[in-house]
Amino acid sequence: MADQTPEHSPSLRPISRIRLPNDLAERLKQLIQLDYAPGDRLPSIAALARDFGVGAPTVREALKRLEMAGAVSIRHGSGVYVGRRSDALLMSNPVLTGLPSKQQLLDLIEARAAIEVLGAERAATAATDAQLDQMQVLLAHAEANLGNDEVLNQTNMAFHRSIAVASGNTVLAQLLEVLTSLFTHEQRAILDIQNSRAEDHRQHVEICEALRARDASMAGRLMAAHLDKVRTDLQRWDPAVHPLPVVARPA
Structure with a gap:
Protein backbone atom coordinates (compact mmCIF):
# COMPACT_ATOMS: atom_id res chain seq x y z
CA MET A 1 0.00 0.00 0.00
CA ALA A 2 1.16 3.51 -0.72
CA ASP A 3 2.88 5.55 1.96
CA GLN A 4 0.27 8.31 1.69
CA THR A 5 -2.99 8.24 3.59
CA PRO A 6 -6.22 8.96 1.66
CA GLU A 7 -7.47 12.41 2.48
CA HIS A 8 -11.05 11.16 2.86
CA SER A 9 -10.18 8.88 5.77
CA PRO A 10 -12.45 9.73 8.74
CA SER A 11 -9.56 8.96 11.09
CA LEU A 12 -7.54 11.84 9.69
CA ARG A 13 -9.77 14.66 10.85
CA PRO A 14 -7.49 17.13 12.63
CA ILE A 15 -7.73 16.99 16.41
CA SER A 16 -9.29 20.25 17.46
CA ARG A 17 -7.14 20.69 20.56
CA ILE A 18 -3.99 19.13 21.96
CA ARG A 19 -4.97 16.04 23.95
CA LEU A 20 -3.18 13.31 25.79
CA PRO A 21 -1.09 11.01 23.57
CA ASN A 22 -3.44 8.06 24.13
CA ASP A 23 -6.18 10.05 22.36
CA LEU A 24 -3.98 10.31 19.32
CA ALA A 25 -2.89 6.68 19.67
CA GLU A 26 -6.54 5.62 19.41
CA ARG A 27 -7.02 7.77 16.32
CA LEU A 28 -3.89 6.33 14.73
CA LYS A 29 -5.09 2.84 15.52
CA GLN A 30 -8.36 3.58 13.70
CA LEU A 31 -6.42 4.96 10.76
CA ILE A 32 -4.29 1.82 10.56
CA GLN A 33 -7.32 -0.47 10.68
CA LEU A 34 -9.05 1.46 7.90
CA ASP A 35 -6.23 2.15 5.48
CA TYR A 36 -3.21 -0.03 6.19
CA ALA A 37 -2.10 -3.64 6.24
CA PRO A 38 0.62 -5.30 8.37
CA GLY A 39 4.04 -4.24 7.13
CA ASP A 40 2.87 -1.00 5.51
CA ARG A 41 4.84 2.11 6.27
CA LEU A 42 3.04 5.02 7.93
CA PRO A 43 3.54 8.66 6.93
CA SER A 44 6.36 10.54 8.61
CA ILE A 45 5.97 11.99 12.09
CA ALA A 46 5.96 15.48 10.59
CA ALA A 47 3.17 14.52 8.19
CA LEU A 48 1.08 12.92 10.94
CA ALA A 49 1.58 15.94 13.18
CA ARG A 50 0.40 18.22 10.39
CA ASP A 51 -2.60 16.07 9.46
CA PHE A 52 -3.82 15.64 13.04
CA GLY A 53 -3.03 19.20 14.08
CA VAL A 54 -0.74 18.26 16.99
CA GLY A 55 2.95 18.62 17.78
CA ALA A 56 5.60 16.11 16.78
CA PRO A 57 6.30 15.15 20.46
CA THR A 58 2.64 14.14 20.86
CA VAL A 59 2.89 11.96 17.75
CA ARG A 60 6.07 10.32 19.01
CA GLU A 61 4.51 9.53 22.37
CA ALA A 62 1.38 8.10 20.72
CA LEU A 63 3.52 5.91 18.47
CA LYS A 64 5.46 4.65 21.49
CA ARG A 65 2.17 3.55 23.05
CA LEU A 66 1.19 1.79 19.85
CA GLU A 67 4.58 0.11 19.67
CA MET A 68 4.22 -1.15 23.24
CA ALA A 69 0.86 -2.62 22.26
CA GLY A 70 2.36 -4.27 19.17
CA ALA A 71 0.34 -2.21 16.69
CA VAL A 72 3.37 -0.58 15.05
CA SER A 73 7.10 -1.13 14.76
CA ILE A 74 9.41 1.89 14.97
CA ARG A 75 12.56 1.34 12.93
CA HIS A 76 15.02 4.12 13.59
CA GLY A 77 16.37 5.58 10.38
CA SER A 78 13.67 3.85 8.33
CA GLY A 79 10.23 4.83 9.60
CA VAL A 80 7.18 3.48 11.38
CA TYR A 81 5.56 0.29 10.10
CA VAL A 82 2.24 -1.38 10.86
CA GLY A 83 2.55 -4.37 13.16
CA ARG A 84 0.39 -7.47 13.28
CA ARG A 85 -1.68 -6.64 16.35
CA SER A 86 -4.39 -4.33 15.01
CA ASP A 87 -6.55 -5.20 18.04
CA ALA A 88 -4.17 -3.49 20.47
CA LEU A 89 -5.86 -2.44 23.69
CA LEU A 90 -6.06 1.34 23.76
CA MET A 91 -8.46 3.85 25.25
CA SER A 92 -8.98 7.56 24.80
CA ASN A 93 -8.64 9.69 27.89
CA PRO A 94 -11.97 10.16 29.66
CA VAL A 95 -13.53 13.59 30.00
CA LEU A 96 -12.84 14.29 33.65
CA THR A 97 -13.08 17.68 35.24
CA GLY A 98 -12.51 19.00 38.71
CA LEU A 99 -11.04 17.07 41.62
CA PRO A 100 -11.37 13.27 41.78
CA SER A 101 -13.92 11.85 44.20
Whole structure:
Protein backbone atom coordinates (compact mmCIF):
# COMPACT_ATOMS: atom_id res chain seq x y z
CA MET A 1 0.00 0.00 0.00
CA ALA A 2 1.16 3.51 -0.72
CA ASP A 3 2.88 5.55 1.96
CA GLN A 4 0.27 8.31 1.69
CA THR A 5 -2.99 8.24 3.59
CA PRO A 6 -6.22 8.96 1.66
CA GLU A 7 -7.47 12.41 2.48
CA HIS A 8 -11.05 11.16 2.86
CA SER A 9 -10.18 8.88 5.77
CA PRO A 10 -12.45 9.73 8.74
CA SER A 11 -9.56 8.96 11.09
CA LEU A 12 -7.54 11.84 9.69
CA ARG A 13 -9.77 14.66 10.85
CA PRO A 14 -7.49 17.13 12.63
CA ILE A 15 -7.73 16.99 16.41
CA SER A 16 -9.29 20.25 17.46
CA ARG A 17 -7.14 20.69 20.56
CA ILE A 18 -3.99 19.13 21.96
CA ARG A 19 -4.97 16.04 23.95
CA LEU A 20 -3.18 13.31 25.79
CA PRO A 21 -1.09 11.01 23.57
CA ASN A 22 -3.44 8.06 24.13
CA ASP A 23 -6.18 10.05 22.36
CA LEU A 24 -3.98 10.31 19.32
CA ALA A 25 -2.89 6.68 19.67
CA GLU A 26 -6.54 5.62 19.41
CA ARG A 27 -7.02 7.77 16.32
CA LEU A 28 -3.89 6.33 14.73
CA LYS A 29 -5.09 2.84 15.52
CA GLN A 30 -8.36 3.58 13.70
CA LEU A 31 -6.42 4.96 10.76
CA ILE A 32 -4.29 1.82 10.56
CA GLN A 33 -7.32 -0.47 10.68
CA LEU A 34 -9.05 1.46 7.90
CA ASP A 35 -6.23 2.15 5.48
CA TYR A 36 -3.21 -0.03 6.19
CA ALA A 37 -2.10 -3.64 6.24
CA PRO A 38 0.62 -5.30 8.37
CA GLY A 39 4.04 -4.24 7.13
CA ASP A 40 2.87 -1.00 5.51
CA ARG A 41 4.84 2.11 6.27
CA LEU A 42 3.04 5.02 7.93
CA PRO A 43 3.54 8.66 6.93
CA SER A 44 6.36 10.54 8.61
CA ILE A 45 5.97 11.99 12.09
CA ALA A 46 5.96 15.48 10.59
CA ALA A 47 3.17 14.52 8.19
CA LEU A 48 1.08 12.92 10.94
CA ALA A 49 1.58 15.94 13.18
CA ARG A 50 0.40 18.22 10.39
CA ASP A 51 -2.60 16.07 9.46
CA PHE A 52 -3.82 15.64 13.04
CA GLY A 53 -3.03 19.20 14.08
CA VAL A 54 -0.74 18.26 16.99
CA GLY A 55 2.95 18.62 17.78
CA ALA A 56 5.60 16.11 16.78
CA PRO A 57 6.30 15.15 20.46
CA THR A 58 2.64 14.14 20.86
CA VAL A 59 2.89 11.96 17.75
CA ARG A 60 6.07 10.32 19.01
CA GLU A 61 4.51 9.53 22.37
CA ALA A 62 1.38 8.10 20.72
CA LEU A 63 3.52 5.91 18.47
CA LYS A 64 5.46 4.65 21.49
CA ARG A 65 2.17 3.55 23.05
CA LEU A 66 1.19 1.79 19.85
CA GLU A 67 4.58 0.11 19.67
CA MET A 68 4.22 -1.15 23.24
CA ALA A 69 0.86 -2.62 22.26
CA GLY A 70 2.36 -4.27 19.17
CA ALA A 71 0.34 -2.21 16.69
CA VAL A 72 3.37 -0.58 15.05
CA SER A 73 7.10 -1.13 14.76
CA ILE A 74 9.41 1.89 14.97
CA ARG A 75 12.56 1.34 12.93
CA HIS A 76 15.02 4.12 13.59
CA GLY A 77 16.37 5.58 10.38
CA SER A 78 13.67 3.85 8.33
CA GLY A 79 10.23 4.83 9.60
CA VAL A 80 7.18 3.48 11.38
CA TYR A 81 5.56 0.29 10.10
CA VAL A 82 2.24 -1.38 10.86
CA GLY A 83 2.55 -4.37 13.16
CA ARG A 84 0.39 -7.47 13.28
CA ARG A 85 -1.68 -6.64 16.35
CA SER A 86 -4.39 -4.33 15.01
CA ASP A 87 -6.55 -5.20 18.04
CA ALA A 88 -4.17 -3.49 20.47
CA LEU A 89 -5.86 -2.44 23.69
CA LEU A 90 -6.06 1.34 23.76
CA MET A 91 -8.46 3.85 25.25
CA SER A 92 -8.98 7.56 24.80
CA ASN A 93 -8.64 9.69 27.89
CA PRO A 94 -11.97 10.16 29.66
CA VAL A 95 -13.53 13.59 30.00
CA LEU A 96 -12.84 14.29 33.65
CA THR A 97 -13.08 17.68 35.24
CA GLY A 98 -12.51 19.00 38.71
CA LEU A 99 -11.04 17.07 41.62
CA PRO A 100 -11.37 13.27 41.78
CA SER A 101 -13.92 11.85 44.20
CA LYS A 102 -13.06 9.49 47.05
CA GLN A 103 -15.01 6.66 45.40
CA GLN A 104 -13.24 7.18 42.09
CA LEU A 105 -9.87 6.83 43.81
CA LEU A 106 -10.99 3.68 45.64
CA ASP A 107 -12.23 2.21 42.36
CA LEU A 108 -8.89 2.98 40.73
CA ILE A 109 -6.93 1.14 43.44
CA GLU A 110 -9.33 -1.81 43.26
CA ALA A 111 -8.76 -2.05 39.50
CA ARG A 112 -5.00 -1.76 39.91
CA ALA A 113 -4.94 -4.49 42.56
CA ALA A 114 -6.73 -6.89 40.22
CA ILE A 115 -3.90 -6.42 37.73
CA GLU A 116 -0.82 -5.82 39.84
CA VAL A 117 -0.90 -8.65 42.38
CA LEU A 118 -0.95 -11.24 39.61
CA GLY A 119 1.61 -9.19 37.68
CA ALA A 120 4.01 -9.23 40.64
CA GLU A 121 3.62 -12.98 41.07
CA ARG A 122 4.35 -13.58 37.40
CA ALA A 123 7.25 -11.12 37.30
CA ALA A 124 9.02 -12.98 40.12
CA THR A 125 9.66 -15.88 37.76
CA ALA A 126 9.53 -14.17 34.35
CA ALA A 127 11.54 -10.96 34.87
CA THR A 128 14.93 -10.77 33.19
CA ASP A 129 18.01 -9.53 35.05
CA ALA A 130 17.95 -6.43 32.84
CA GLN A 131 14.34 -5.70 33.85
CA LEU A 132 15.18 -6.12 37.53
CA ASP A 133 18.16 -3.80 37.10
CA GLN A 134 15.90 -1.19 35.52
CA MET A 135 13.54 -1.45 38.52
CA GLN A 136 16.52 -0.69 40.78
CA VAL A 137 17.34 2.36 38.68
CA LEU A 138 13.76 3.60 39.06
CA LEU A 139 13.84 3.01 42.82
CA ALA A 140 17.09 4.97 43.13
CA HIS A 141 15.57 7.82 41.12
CA ALA A 142 12.47 7.79 43.34
CA GLU A 143 14.57 7.86 46.51
CA ALA A 144 16.48 10.86 45.19
CA ASN A 145 13.20 12.68 44.52
CA LEU A 146 11.11 11.99 47.61
CA GLY A 147 10.69 15.75 47.96
CA ASN A 148 9.60 16.31 44.35
CA ASP A 149 6.04 15.07 44.08
CA GLU A 150 5.73 15.42 40.32
CA VAL A 151 8.88 13.42 39.58
CA LEU A 152 8.16 10.95 42.38
CA ASN A 153 4.68 10.18 41.11
CA GLN A 154 5.91 9.62 37.56
CA THR A 155 8.76 7.40 38.76
CA ASN A 156 6.54 5.36 41.07
CA MET A 157 4.11 4.70 38.25
CA ALA A 158 6.99 3.72 35.96
CA PHE A 159 8.11 1.24 38.63
CA HIS A 160 4.66 -0.35 38.80
CA ARG A 161 4.42 -0.51 35.01
CA SER A 162 7.87 -2.12 34.80
CA ILE A 163 6.63 -4.98 37.00
CA ALA A 164 3.62 -5.54 34.77
CA VAL A 165 5.86 -5.59 31.70
CA ALA A 166 8.25 -8.02 33.42
CA SER A 167 5.33 -10.38 34.09
CA GLY A 168 5.49 -11.40 30.44
CA ASN A 169 1.70 -11.00 30.16
CA THR A 170 1.18 -8.34 27.49
CA VAL A 171 -2.50 -7.82 28.38
CA LEU A 172 -1.66 -7.11 32.03
CA ALA A 173 1.02 -4.68 30.89
CA GLN A 174 -1.37 -2.92 28.50
CA LEU A 175 -4.13 -2.70 31.11
CA LEU A 176 -1.83 -1.07 33.64
CA GLU A 177 -0.44 1.26 30.97
CA VAL A 178 -4.00 2.36 30.19
CA LEU A 179 -4.88 2.89 33.86
CA THR A 180 -1.77 4.86 34.76
CA SER A 181 -1.95 6.90 31.55
CA LEU A 182 -5.62 7.82 31.91
CA PHE A 183 -5.56 8.51 35.62
CA THR A 184 -2.29 10.38 36.16
CA HIS A 185 -4.16 13.20 37.90
CA GLU A 186 -5.86 10.72 40.24
CA GLN A 187 -2.57 8.97 41.04
CA ARG A 188 -1.07 12.33 41.89
CA ALA A 189 -4.01 13.00 44.21
CA ILE A 190 -3.42 9.69 46.00
CA LEU A 191 0.17 10.75 46.69
CA ASP A 192 -1.12 13.91 48.38
CA ILE A 193 -3.72 12.01 50.41
CA GLN A 194 -1.31 9.37 51.69
CA ASN A 195 1.51 11.76 52.55
CA SER A 196 3.73 8.75 53.32
CA ARG A 197 6.36 8.99 50.62
CA ALA A 198 9.19 7.29 52.54
CA GLU A 199 6.98 4.39 53.65
CA ASP A 200 5.61 3.97 50.15
CA HIS A 201 9.17 3.84 48.82
CA ARG A 202 10.18 1.26 51.44
CA GLN A 203 7.35 -0.99 50.28
CA HIS A 204 8.49 -0.64 46.68
CA VAL A 205 12.00 -1.69 47.71
CA GLU A 206 10.61 -4.77 49.50
CA ILE A 207 8.61 -5.75 46.42
CA CYS A 208 11.71 -5.45 44.26
CA GLU A 209 13.70 -7.59 46.72
CA ALA A 210 11.04 -10.32 46.52
CA LEU A 211 11.23 -10.19 42.73
CA ARG A 212 15.03 -10.51 42.89
CA ALA A 213 14.62 -13.50 45.20
CA ARG A 214 12.26 -15.06 42.64
CA ASP A 215 9.67 -15.50 45.39
CA ALA A 216 6.33 -15.27 43.59
CA SER A 217 4.21 -15.79 46.70
CA MET A 218 6.03 -13.08 48.64
CA ALA A 219 5.98 -10.65 45.71
CA GLY A 220 2.22 -11.08 45.38
CA ARG A 221 1.63 -10.66 49.11
CA LEU A 222 3.79 -7.54 49.30
CA MET A 223 2.05 -5.97 46.31
CA ALA A 224 -1.36 -6.78 47.82
CA ALA A 225 -0.29 -5.27 51.17
CA HIS A 226 1.07 -2.18 49.44
CA LEU A 227 -2.19 -1.52 47.59
CA ASP A 228 -4.26 -2.45 50.67
CA LYS A 229 -2.46 0.29 52.60
CA VAL A 230 -3.32 2.77 49.86
CA ARG A 231 -6.95 1.65 50.04
CA THR A 232 -7.02 2.00 53.84
CA ASP A 233 -5.52 5.50 53.65
CA LEU A 234 -8.18 6.48 51.11
CA GLN A 235 -10.99 5.07 53.24
CA ARG A 236 -9.78 7.14 56.22
CA TRP A 237 -9.49 10.30 54.15
CA ASP A 238 -12.13 12.97 54.76
CA PRO A 239 -12.18 15.36 51.76
CA ALA A 240 -14.08 17.95 53.80
CA VAL A 241 -11.36 18.11 56.45
CA HIS A 242 -8.35 17.63 54.16
CA PRO A 243 -9.31 18.83 50.69
CA LEU A 244 -7.07 18.08 47.76
CA PRO A 245 -4.91 20.90 46.37
CA VAL A 246 -6.03 22.08 42.97
CA VAL A 247 -3.57 20.67 40.42
CA ALA A 248 -4.05 21.43 36.74
CA ARG A 249 -4.85 18.41 34.60
CA PRO A 250 -2.45 17.64 31.75
CA ALA A 251 -3.41 19.36 28.50
